[in-house]
Amino acid sequence: MNETYVDILVIGAGPAGLAAAQAARESGIENLLVLERENEPGGILRQCIHNGFGLHRFREELTGPEYAQRDIDAVRAMGIPVECGCTVLSVSPERVVTCVSRTKGFRVFRAGAVILAMGCRERPRGALCTPGTRCAGIYSAGTAQRFVNLEGYMPGRRVVILGSGDIGLIMARRMTLQGAKVLACVEIMPYSSGLNRNIVQCLEDYGIPLLLSHTVTDIRGRDRLEGITVSKVDENRNPVPGTEIDYECDTLLLSCGLIPENELSAGAGVRMSPATSGPMVSESFETSVDGIFACGNVLHVHDLVDHVSAESLKAGHAAAEYIRGNRPGGETIPVCDGEGVRGTVPQSIRKGAAGPVDLMFRPSGVFRNASAVVENDGREILRKKAMIFTPGEMSVVTLKEENIRSLTSGKLTVRIERS
Amino acid sequence: MMKTDILIIGAGITGTAVARELSRFRAHISVIERGADIAEGATKANSGIVHAGYDALPGTKKAFFNVRGAAVYGNLCASLGVPYRRCGALVVGFDESDRAALERLKERGRTNGVPGLEILEKEALSALEPSLNPEASCALNVPGSAIVSPYELAFAMADDAALNGVEFRFGEDARSVAPDESGAGWIVDTGSSRYQCRAVINCAGAFGAELHNMISPEKLTMVHRRGQYYLLDRAETLPFSRTIFQCPNAMGKGVLVSPTVHGNLLIGPNAEDIENPLDTATTPEGLSFVLRTAQRTWPFLSVRTNITNFSGIRAHLNTDDFAVGAVSGCENAYEAIGIESPGLSSAPAIGEYLAAMVAEDMGLKRKDEIAAYVPGPKPFHEMTGEERDAAVRSNPEYGNIICRCEVVTEAEIRTAIRRPVGARTIDGVKRRTRAGMGRCQGGFCMPRVAEILSEELDCGILSVTKDGGASRILCDTVENMLKEAGRDE
Numbered sequence: 001m002n003e004t005y006v007d008i009l010v011i012g013a014g015p016a017g018l019a020a021a022q023a024a025r026e027s028g029i030e031n032l033l034v035l036e037r038e039n040e041p042g043g044i045l046r047q048c049i050h051n052g053f054g055l056h057r058f059r060e061e062l063t064g065p066e067y068a069q070r071d072i073d074a075v076r077a078m079g080i081p082v083e084c085g086c087t088v089l090s091v092s093p094e095r096v097v098t099c100v101s102r103t104k105g106f107r108v109f110r111a112g113a114v115i116l117a118m119g120c121r122e123r124p125r126g127a128l129c130t131p132g133t134r135c136a137g138i139y140s141a142g143t144a145q146r147f148v149n150l151e152g153y154m155p156g157r158r159v160v161i162l163g164s165g166d167i168g169l170i171m172a173r174r175m176t177l178q179g180a181k182v183l184a185c186v187e188i189m190p191y192s193s194g195l196n197r198n199i200v201q202c203l204e205d206y207g208i209p210l211l212l213s214h215t216v217t218d219i220r221g222r223d224r225l226e227g228i229t230v231s232k233v234d235e236n237r238n239p240v241p242g243t244e245i246d247y248e249c250d251t252l253l254l255s256c257g258l259i260p261e262n263e264l265s266a267g268a269g270v271r272m273s274p275a276t277s278g279p280m281v282s283e284s285f286e287t288s289v290d291g292i293f294a295c296g297n298v299l300h301v302h303d304l305v306d307h308v309s310a311e312s313l314k315a316g317h318a319a320a321e322y323i324r325g326n327r328p329g330g331e332t333i334p335v336c337d338g339e340g341v342r343g344t345v346p347q348s349i350r351k352g353a354a355g356p357v358d359l360m361f362r363p364s365g366v367f368r369n370a371s372a373v374v375e376n377d378g379r380e381i382l383r384k385k386a387m388i389f390t391p392g393e394m395s396v397v398t399l400k401e402e403n404i405r406s407l408t409s410g411k412l413t414v415r416i417e418r419s
Numbered sequence: 420m421m422k423t424d425i426l427i428i429g430a431g432i433t434g435t436a437v438a439r440e441l442s443r444f445r446a447h448i449s450v451i452e453r454g455a456d457i458a459e460g461a462t463k464a465n466s467g468i469v470h471a472g473y474d475a476l477p478g479t480k481k482a483f484f485n486v487r488g489a490a491v492y493g494n495l496c497a498s499l500g501v502p503y504r505r506c507g508a509l510v511v512g513f514d515e516s517d518r519a520a521l522e523r524l525k526e527r528g529r530t531n532g533v534p535g536l537e538i539l540e541k542e543a544l545s546a547l548e549p550s551l552n553p554e555a556s557c558a559l560n561v562p563g564s565a566i567v568s569p570y571e572l573a574f575a576m577a578d579d580a581a582l583n584g585v586e587f588r589f590g591e592d593a594r595s596v597a598p599d600e601s602g603a604g605w606i607v608d609t610g611s612s613r614y615q616c617r618a619v620i621n622c623a624g625a626f627g628a629e630l631h632n633m634i635s636p637e638k639l640t641m642v643h644r645r646g647q648y649y650l651l652d653r654a655e656t657l658p659f660s661r662t663i664f665q666c667p668n669a670m671g672k673g674v675l676v677s678p679t680v681h682g683n684l685l686i687g688p689n690a691e692d693i694e695n696p697l698d699t700a701t702t703p704e705g706l707s708f709v710l711r712t713a714q715r716t717w718p719f720l721s722v723r724t725n726i727t728n729f730s731g732i733r734a735h736l737n738t739d740d741f742a743v744g745a746v747s748g749c750e751n752a753y754e755a756i757g758i759e760s761p762g763l764s765s766a767p768a769i770g771e772y773l774a775a776m777v778a779e780d781m782g783l784k785r786k787d788e789i790a791a792y793v794p795g796p797k798p799f800h801e802m803t804g805e806e807r808d809a810a811v812r813s814n815p816e817y818g819n820i821i822c823r824c825e826v827v828t829e830a831e832i833r834t835a836i837r838r839p840v841g842a843r844t845i846d847g848v849k850r851r852t853r854a855g856m857g858r859c860q861g862g863f864c865m866p867r868v869a870e871i872l873s874e875e876l877d878c879g880i881l882s883v884t885k886d887g888g889a890s891r892i893l894c895d896t897v898e899n900m901l902k903e904a905g906r907d908e
Contacts, residue, residue: 001804001805001808037820037823085818085819087820087823089807089820089826098804098807100807100811100817100818100820101818101819102811102815102816102818102819103815103818104818105808105811105812105815105818106804106807106808106810106811106818108804121858121859121862121863122859122862124726124727124858124859124860124861124862125727125860126650126725126726126727126728126860127725127726129649129706129722129725129728131700131701131702131703131705131706131728132700132701133699133700134699134727134729135885135890136884136885136886136890136891136892137892139862139865140859140862142862143861143862143863143865143866146866147866147893148897151866151880152896152897152898153880153881153893153895153896153897154893154894154895154896154897154900155892155893155894156894157894157900178897178900178901178904179900179901179903179904180900217703218700219700220700222697222888223884223885223886223887223888223889223890224889224890224891239703250894261823263823263824266655
């Protein structure tokens with residue numbers, strides 16, 4: 001089949017892909033293409049009609065669609081082609097990309113660089129192994145959000161939410177505002193994985209109880225959901241007999257975590273991190289496969305879209321530099337998770353890299369008045385104190401250029417130290 | 420009153436096999452099904468194994484139909500375009516008493532006429548299946564064991580039957596079967612309809628004994644034996660290339676670990692006798708038993724990649740055998756009940772046997788012409804680049820990917836709804852196309868599948884159901900709910 005060459009092919013026109021494309025164009029890449037499987041650009045922001053987006057990047061409080069529109073407008077103004085309704089089917093290690101769309105059929109591209117920006121998906125019920133029946137009325141929070149916000153349909157009237165991820169919290173408020181009764185939000189961990197502001201504004205403001213250290217232990221209803229049982233869990237997350245609470249409800253929304261959507265990355269042979277479920281990348285967001293970059297939620301799940309955009313701008317610039325033949329040289333220093341830290345990104349830093357470089361990670365638990373410590377070969381090179389480290393919010397420590405220059409062989413470790 | 424020559428009760432793997440075979444004869448045939456679709460009972464929730472036939476006791480109906488069914492399976496599936504793979508199986512033993520049991524199975528298999536059985540020793544096992552527990556000391560090698568997609572076979576047989584004139588009616592629950600006072604036949608009442616038929620065939624799965632006992636003086640007792648499963652995500656390389664059984668026991672063939680025809684890994688079932696034949700819930704005890712037991716086969720088993728759990732119910736008769744043939748003490752009444760394992764393996768042979776018997780008793784003539792069932796095109800997911808290109812050129816709807824995980828196109832979903840016995844529900848689309856079968860379990864595609872269903876069936880999206888009955892996926896429009904809540908200003 002005929003191959004069309006592009007310098008940079010961006011997969012996904014959500015906030016990550018749109019930011020990466022802008023940065024690549026700003027860095028002088030003309031032959032650039034963004035492919036998007038949905039019929040419109042904007043990604044999952046299109047259905048996030050609540051506000052709170054953009055405080056960091058635009059110093060304004062925007063809704064999801066408003067935030068997306070800024071990037072869409074910018075990309076249009078720059079004349080970057082964004083093709084919607086086009087699903088990428090495969091990416092090869094040689095950066096041959098196949099895709100299909102209704103209007104243009106099946107096509108093959110060969111790309112100088114590929115930027116993976118496919119986002120993430122929600123963890124479904126099956127991944128939780130929750131027993132009970134398999135009736136209608138059990139949806140991921142994002143699916144319900146799409147029905148309510150984009151299509152104008154209500155999935156149910158009496159709702160329990162399992163998991164206190166941000167989408168679940170947002171949907172607790174949305175369902176309440178639309179006239180449904182949200183009975184409870186149930187979280188298996190002793191803390192919420194959602195942003196604190198969402199717990200206050202979406203649950204507390206509406207009197208919706210948040211049951212920490214609880215989970216759903218039974219699901220009833222043959223055709224449509226009729227009720228669920230919630231039980232307290234012990235420190236090993238096993239249900240405690242005798243603590244059962246029954247809820248009569250017709251809807252159970254799941255907000256139990258997001259998983260980077262890396263089917264294409266895996267097909268390209270990109271090495272994956274078990275901690276993030278995303279590709280392992282260098283400080284310039286390049287994966288283990290030459291010329292394939294990754295950014296946004298496909299790399300690791302973010303809390304704030306502002307951070308997705310910031311990261312993706314860097315990835316876009318780096319891909320443009322790659323096309324020009326400019327790559328940081330020097331020894332590759334691996335970055336490892338130490339105590340209290342999970343999924344540090346990037347997973348490696350080249351000594352020749354320009355600074356600053358953000359080391360992003362999730363604390364593995366709640367730590368109060370603690371410090372994030374970066375060590376190189378056992379030598380402390382950076383320390384950052386914080387009132388609280390929590391798994392619900394991604395933490396960042398920034399390596400300055402002089403930190404990077406001073407690195408010696410051996411690994412970098414990020415850990416949390418209690419005071 | 421609906422009149423038909425032959426009424427088949429139940430549209431599972433057995434009912435559809437019988438219907439397909441009978442559709443070759445000149446008669447008016449109807450199939451009634453209590454569920455919303457084909458394959459709603461045990462057919463949609465079982466291990467998907469075509470057993471070679473070593474397990475059933477010689478001389479039983481199970482042995483007879485299993486061996487005959489297994490022999491025709493490959494050709495049948497090929498002609499109907501149904502996924503089937505002869506992947507082989509190992510029945511694994513861990514100690515000397517297991518070894519003795521395996522020897523007995525081998526002997527039984529030889530008596531039943533199963534070719535190729537042999538006992539393998541420890542050393543051979545690790546070479547064949549490196550993920551197998553190294554503590555396994557021996558195994559019965561069953562090269563003829565195969566895997567199949569059971570509901571897809573039932574769909575294809577139903578479509579073939581429908582093409583040849585068989586009528587399918589859903590949501591029809593046979594509540595009573597009684598002799599027709601006006602002639603030699605039967606009246607079947609479903610609450611919503613009454614059917615007058617010359618002959619009735621009971622393929623009612625979990626309800627088989629209940630219907631049998633309505634008409635036969637010889638009563639049967641049926642036990643509902645539930646089995647729970649884990650289904651793990653597809654992977655480039657699965658840990659096992661064969662179906663791995665442990666030694667069978669009185670309750671069944673035990674917990675297996677098996678690849679599926681779609682590249683997933685299936686783990687289960689347990690066996691628990693339950694009261695309610697519709698209670699397909701999974702339980703913490705059942706699932707944890709399956710997990711613990713399967714870890715004996717595969718010590719590194721983790722359910723981290725689990726995508727769904729389900730359970731199915733085997734219809735076990737107290738006779739410990741199938742009941743296939745004329746219903747004792749009745750005329751013009753036939754049955755295929757107690758079709759537990761190896762029922763899937765046996766279904767094609769049962770269909771053939773029962774259809775021949777009914778046709779002969781009723782003096783039916785073969786049709787001169789049979790409408791040829793042509794399997795649908797290759798799934799988009801399996802096409803080469805050139806084939807995909809050609810597919811989108813012929814129908815642009817192939818260019819619209821609806822299900823990301825399983826790469827299912829709009830064209831395939833519309834085709835599934837337009838099949839002779841087409842999908843009417845979200846689950847119906849899922850089982851016919853695999854849209855929603857993948858790792859996100861329909862999170863992304865379900866709203867779009869619902870939309871396509873509502874277009875194709877010309878109904879509002881609010882009436883789209885997951886699986887018929889009261890399983891509507893949506894309750895109302897946002898607008899109406901707001902009005903109801905008095906917040907419409």
